[in-house]
Amino acid sequence: MTANLSELYAAMMDQPRLTPLAGANALGANAYLLEAHGLRVLLDAGSVRDRPAKWARLAGDLDAAFVSHVHGDHIGALSALLYSNPTLRPVASPESVALAPYALAGRFAALRRANPRQLARDAAASLRAVAPGSPFELARRGDVSITATLSRCGHVLGACSVLLDISAPESFHRIFYLPDFCLHDQPVTPGADLPDADPERPIDLLLMEGVLGADADADAVSHGPARAALVESLRHDRPRLLALSAIGQAPELASALSAAGIPCLVHELARPVFDVYAASGADLSLVTFADLAACSRALDEGDLVIATDEHLSKGSPSHTLAGARTDLDLVVLNAQRSPNARTRRVLLPDHAARSQLREAARALAPRRVALVHGAARTLKLLARALARDGHDVVVPSNLQSITL
Numbered sequence: 001m002t003a004n005l006s007e008l009y010a011a012m013m014d015q016p017r018l019t020p021l022a023g024a025n026a027l028g029a030n031a032y033l034l035e036a037h038g039l040r041v042l043l044d045a046g047s048v049r050d051r052p053a054k055w056a057r058l059a060g061d062l063d064a065a066f067v068s069h070v071h072g073d074h075i076g077a078l079s080a081l082l083y084s085n086p087t088l089r090p091v092a093s094p095e096s097v098a099l100a101p102y103a104l105a106g107r108f109a110a111l112r113r114a115n116p117r118q119l120a121r122d123a124a125a126s127l128r129a130v131a132p133g134s135p136f137e138l139a140r141r142g143d144v145s146i147t148a149t150l151s152r153c154g155h156v157l158g159a160c161s162v163l164l165d166i167s168a169p170e171s172f173h174r175i176f177y178l179p180d181f182c183l184h185d186q187p188v189t190p191g192a193d194l195p196d197a198d199p200e201r202p203i204d205l206l207l208m209e210g211v212l213g214a215d216a217d218a219d220a221v222s223h224g225p226a227r228a229a230l231v232e233s234l235r236h237d238r239p240r241l242l243a244l245s246a247i248g249q250a251p252e253l254a255s256a257l258s259a260a261g262i263p264c265l266v267h268e269l270a271r272p273v274f275d276v277y278a279a280s281g282a283d284l285s286l287v288t289f290a291d292l293a294a295c296s297r298a299l300d301e302g303d304l305v306i307a308t309d310e311h312l313s314k315g316s317p318s319h320t321l322a323g324a325r326t327d328l329d330l331v332v333l334n335a336q337r338s339p340n341a342r343t344r345r346v347l348l349p350d351h352a353a354r355s356q357l358r359e360a361a362r363a364l365a366p367r368r369v370a371l372v373h374g375a376a377r378t379l380k381l382l383a384r385a386l387a388r389d390g391h392d393v394v395v396p397s398n399l400q401s402i403t404l
């Protein structure tokens with residue numbers, strides 16, 4: 001009996017498992033640990049907090065890591081991770097690697113670190129660019145290997161999902177991590193490219209975001225027409241200021257404006273991001289970059305200006321430019337609340353709303369779905385909808401392991 005129990009225990013310990021270190025039942029830092037036959041792989045390295053993240057210690061010694069995209073809640077704690085894993089080379093798409101120095105510099109600057117650009121360049125230099133679509137060996141120990149395949153997943157330029165094939169002498173498991181994604185095309189970034197379900201090798205576990213899983217307004221948005229209506233509404237000659245996020249909103253909307261023949265001035269802080277988008281084929285032909293003084297003069301003349309950040313945080317270009325102007329058509333996208341009473345809020349989500357989340361789960365046909373990265377209530381409601389669709393759904397807590 002004792003022998004049987006210890007065998008059972010050994011078998012359980014050998015069973016691959018996935019543990020959210022951060023990101024379960026919450027928005028904010030994303031960090032999910034996959035343990036399989038002694039291999040340890042971290043999916044995303046996010047934190048938006050100042051303190052060294054607790055999860056970075058829990059991650060321990062890693063064999064490999066994957067960064068899905070360069071938003072702060074997915075890449076923000078890269079330095080903390082490298083501190084405990086100095087030889088780690090986290091994998092990311094080529095566009096994410098190109099955007100990482102900018103994304104991390106913004107974070108270090110917000111934390112008031114000295115020389116944020118150098119710190120950001122050092123951390124970003126650890127990333128290893130891997131092109132989507134081709135399987136590669138992510139980690140190996142003896143006769144156990146984890147093969148990874150990245151696929152573009154919409155959301156922002158460079159964002160990727162990852163398919164993980166865990167091969168051991170007597171077992172095979174497949175995990176699909178679908179982080180922030182959307183199925184609809186944006187002006188520059190195409191919608192997610194989901195792998196075909198393979199009946200021979202089904203996905204054992206789909207680990208999926210659920211940020212907008214219960215947002216009926218987001219689900220009702222018809223993306224093409226909504227974007228076209230926004231662009232048309234900006235064809236007037238009062239001063240117009242778009243307060244947008246640099247990675248995603250600003251270059252996507254600037255590209256839609258260029259395509260519609262509407263020129264715009266962009267505050268120069270966002271230029272490095274626009275350069276990466278342009279290198280990826282974005283049409284930014286009617287974009288001109290300018291410093292704060294030139295942007296301000298342009299607004300005086302009734303022009304259209306794009307500036308970061310989307311929250312109009314004190315001291316940001318958007319906040320400074322909005323100033324005390326009362327004649328301004330001030331627009332933000334996807335804000336929960338208006339930064340001020342004069343702001344026009346437009347809904348143009350770059351996350352999957354409920355119908356897209358259901359569509360993705362249906363297409364991938366996993367044995368089990370684990371929902372993360374969303375408010376607890378949102379994930380609960382989404383889980384109910386997916387269960388009605390016939391899925392086996394779990395909403396784990398942080399540090400609660402899901403055994404495959």
Ligand SMILES: [Zn+2]
Pocket residue numbers: 069071155180
């Ligand atoms: Zn994101």
